[in-house]
Amino acid sequence: MTINCKGNLIDLTKPKVMGILNVTPDSFYDGGRFSSDTVILNQVEKMLNEGATFIDIGGQTTKPTAGLISVEDELKRVVPVVDLILKNFPETLLSIDTFYAKVAEETINGGAAIVNDVSAGNLDENMLPTIAKLQVPYIMMHMRGTPQIMQQLTQYDDLVKDVMFYFSExxxxxxxxxxxxxxxxxxxxxxxxxxxxxxxxxxxxxxxMLELPVLVGISRKSMIYKTLETIPENALNGTTALNALALSKGASILRVHDVKEAVECVKLLNKFC
Structure with a gap:
């Protein structure tokens, strides 16, 4: 099971780790932390040294309490970061976390390798045709509505069956x-x-059953910290525990804030495979 990233075949039969780099002021865990070139480059270097295969750059938070920013504003956030990282770490495989086709196109043309779309094309009708033109790996996530109203759309006939049908379409x-x-x-x-x-x-x-790589992104999310009755800052241990379980259930990519711990999960699981 491989994906083609800028001419390099990445083998996902052995799970990989995707490090999160949010260049937003309002993300739920790390909003505003990476606001200068030096801090960004230090964080990217740290994640690469710890074993991240991909770095996922996000210019727009998807937490329900935040409003949407425009295509132009998102471009202003992410394009300079793509340029900065590739100038200093030219071999880095960058993923762009966006649901805007224009952001996807401009960042891929600027050297990014993957598009990560929380809406699977539902929020921009040009996204799928753009991906087809660019011919890059595309991460499609299950979501209903927009981030602002998604938590009002939690009624399912059969959750797993409905999500699987969504992906089949x-x-x-x-x-x-x-x-x-x-x-x-x-x-x-x-x-x-x-x-x-x-x-x-x-x-x-x-x-x-979909016969595709599965990405799991649960890093420090509310399903962990609310269950443990804590806060995102204290949810690393819970994240690591569920990441290990996700790998045992077939996850191909772990999308995380904390690369070192996720890579350790992968290394330990590989001893059983």
Whole structure:
């Protein structure tokens, strides 16, 4: 199971780690931390040294209490960061966390390698055609509505079956346009209650039926810190515990704030495979 990133085939039969770099002032955990070139480069170097295969750059928070920013504002946030990182670490495989087709296109043309879309094309009708034109790996996540209203849309007939059907439709749409490298993300925390997150997680192995790599992004999320009755800053141990379980259920990519601990999970799991 491989994806083509800028001419390099990345083998996902052995799980990989994607480090999160939020260049936003209002993300739920690390908002505003990476606001200068020096801090950004130090963080990227740290994540690469700790074993991250990918760095995922986000210019727009998806927490429900935040408003949407425009395409132009998101471009102003992420394009300089892409340029900065690739100037200093030219071999880095950058993922762009965006639901705007224009942001995807400009950052890929600027040297990024992957598009990570929380809406799977639902928030920009030009996204799938753009990905087809760019021919880059595309991460499609399950979400309903927009980040602002998604937590009002948590009624399902059968949660897992509904999410699987969503992906089957999205995969068919992507394949019909000639998109080759697809990755699915069940969307923990997006249009799902706390209990639904754990229901979905408990059946994570069923996503292997899609025959695509599965990305799991649960790092320091509310399903962890609310269950443990703590705050995101104290949720690393819980994140590590669930990341290990996700790997045992077939996750191909762990998207995390804390790369070292996730890489250690992968190394230990590989001893059993």
């Amino acid at each position: 999205k995969i068919n749409a992507a394949r019909s346009l000639g998109i080759n490298d697809l990755i699915v993300d069940p969307g923990f925390g997006f249009a799902k209650t706390l209990e639904q997150n754990f229901e979905l997680f408990s059946k994570l192995e069923l996503f292997q």
